[in-house]
Structure formats: C-alpha cells, structure tokens
Amino acid sequence: MEAFSAQPAPPAGVTLEDNVGHVVEVVRRVAEYGPVVLVGTSGGGATVTGVGNAVPDLLDRIVCASAWCCMELPSMADYLRTLGIEDFASFLVNWRSADPRFLRAAKEALMPDATDEQFRVALNLLEPADSAQVAHADARGRADTWGRIPHTYIRFSRGGTAPPALQDRMIAEADALTPENPFQVHTVDTGHLGVLLRPGEAARILDTLV
Template sequence: MPQSSSGADAAPRDGSPTFVLVHGAHSNAAVWSPLVRELAFLGHRALAVDLPGHGVDAHFPLSYQAPQDLAAFAAQPSPLAELTLADNVAHVVEAVRRLARFGPVVLVGSSAGGATITGVGNAVPELLGNIVYASAWCCVDLPSMADYLKTVGHPGVPLPMINWRTADVDVLAELKHGLMAEATDEQFMAWLNTVEPTEAPQLLTADAQVRADTWGRVPHTYLRFSRDEAIPLAMQDRMIAEADRLTPGNPFAVHTVDTGHVGMWLHPTEIARILTDLTLE
C-alpha cells in the first residue's frame, strides 16, 4: 500500500457531505455566500468554487472603470477567449477529488454552471453523491446551451463582455425583471456589484450533453425556480423530462422554489434545507 506523503493526504472520511457550489456565466463564488452561510449554520461543509478566470482571477478592463469608455469596452475581445468548458470541468474535478477524501460530495450548479457540473458528472461519477441543478442548464437531447436557446427563438450568440455597471435605468429594470424580479432594489444592486464583465464566449456553444452511462448513474436533483425568466420554467421542465426519459430508473428528484434566476442569493435558508434533506434520503 502506498504511503501518504502528508497528514492531509490521509484525512479520515467522516461520512458527512461536502457541498461544492459552481457559479454560472459572468459570476463567481460570491453568489453562493448566503447559501454557504446557511449550510454552515446547519453543520455542513461547503466550497464555493471560482471557475478559471473568475473571482480572484477575474478581468476588469480599464474601459469598464469610471468614467467608462463604452466604445473601447464594446470593441475589446474577452480576455477569456481561450478558456474552454473542459478547463472548467477539470478545475472542478480537481476540487471534487480533494474533497472526496472526507466523505460524499454533493455538486451544485446554477445557470450556465450546469454545463460544468454535467461535465464533472460525466468524468467522475464515482466521486459524487448527488448532482444538483439550481435552475441550471442540463443538456440532454441537444448538445449545448445555445442549441436549447435557439429552440425558443434566441440566437444563441455568446455575450463575452457585459457592462453590468450601466447607469441606464431602463437596462437596469430589464436586468432586474429577468434575473431577480422579487428582489428589492437594494438586494438587486448588491448582487449586481458582484458580477463580472468578462466571460468565455465559447461556453454557450460547447458540447455539454449528459451521458447515461456516467452522469446517469449519479442521483440527480433539479431545483425549479418558478419565477426564472432567464431559464423559464417551461425550459427547466423540458430538460427534466428529457433526462427522465434518458435514465428512467434514475429520474430527477424535483423541488420548486418560488424565486427568480438568482434564487440562491434571496432564499438561501430554504435552499439549504432542501440540500440538507437530500443528504438524509
């Protein structure tokens, strides 16, 4: 038997879960802060991951600062142009491998983070106790997020650069309606100031399809966000139904939260209790 090189490598498994939380596009680990707090209050470990090029490695062009140079900002290519979905998956797989030494891992993704957690489920199903989609993309019959968007008339064109610091009240109202309609203006602005202007343009079109022989072996859960305008409820239900047809012996466990796209920011206590109940089933 090989010898461990350090005490950390020989860490004991205590059987309790660790929640690994994966953000979506233009986001970072901060979006999970309220949920990490509530999980901790319930006695759980949780790691909110910054995907490559996000969080402490985020890019904020000078043209994005104040005063803004909107022409220069619009003309700038994304600094994440070379980043791929495979890079995101490898990054999360590494975190899952390190945490699986302590016990089961529950992998949670929101929005475009669904593509990443699907890739992790395809790659290392044996390390996962559950895969949870929090109003997240789960590509089953179609290969990419862009393909699903095209079915509802969206061009599926990536938005690698977004000016979240706009002062245009009409744009802000549209963003709030689409992402956080039930939030107060103060809650919306607090969240808005955590998001990032740059994203990898190819993530939307990358192949993120689930595989029945790998992903399909892992228990999976879908948290339907009933007020979501970014991934409307009909789209969420479509992906759930497709997955259930693919793995009829292992269907989605489904829970509904009365919230919009960024529900984990506004309803962390409710979502934490749902996640805790998953570990008791």
C-alpha cells in the same frame, strides 16, 4: 463605453473542458473526506454535468439549481436558441450601468422578485464576461456516467433567463434518458438568481440531500 463593449472578453479562450478539469481536481481532493454533492447554478449546470460524465464514482449527488442540464440538445447555446436568443458571444456586460432600461430588463430576467436595492447588491457579485466556447460546447449528460449519479433539480418558478418551461423540458429529457434514475425535483418561488435572494430555502433543500 464603445471601447468597453468592443474589447474581447478576458475568459474568451476558456473551454468547457477547462472548467470541468478544474472542478474534477477539486472533487478528487475532497472526495476522501466524505460524500460529495456537487451543485451548479445557471451555466454551471454544464460544468457539473461534465464532471458527472468524467468522475461519476466520486459524486454522491448532482444538484442543478435553475441550471442548464443539456440532454437532447448538445449545448447551452442550442437551448438558448429555443428562447429566441440566436447568438451567444464572448462579450462584456457593464453590470454597473446606470441605464434604467437595461436595469429594468436585467432585473426582470434575473431577479424579478427582488427590490431594486437587493438587485443592485446582486449585480456587484456578477462577473462582466463569460466564454462563448463554454456556451457552444457539447455538454450533454451520458446515461452510462452522469445518469448513474442521483440527481436533484431545484426549479426557480419565476420566469426570466431560464423560464420554468425550459427547466421542465430539461428535467423531462433527463428523466427520459435514465427513467430508472429520475430527477428529484423541488421548486422555489424565485427568479434565476434566487440562490442569492432566498439562500435559506435553497440551503434547507440541500440539507435534506446529504
């Protein structure tokens, strides 16, 4: 475990620009077939915001589902600091851990409304690494690009990784940036990984947006 935790994360060199560029290419390919509704969850909010800045004319709507949508503060790391998380590095996480203290803390942060069995299934879907470069990159939406696209925020009302107060702050900041085009807001009573636990509720909301 010491060797595992000390080794660099494989995606440590990935940048937000890499992520945005990849999704932009996908959007360009699919836009010819009909409306494009781009959905981001958690840290994916930074990527979909960047895509909105890059190709606003190709997107019909952006949806953030318990996602970071940076507006007044530049980066996800800056918003995480408001939660008392001072450092975000490219680290490896052992989601297969048997440590009961880690599992209790992770469940409370990510999926407090799940059973232990449901949570263990969800952990098997998680990647063990992320990129600090993405977390520290300037991911702010711009009024003249992102701000032109209709946008929806699906709040997940159970606390954890993205507390409701933080989600509400980002919604309010975005509405202040583009008061003529505010977020359409929906709320689902679930935790941060709620799209895995309550996919039907999220799908019904998305179905109304197309």
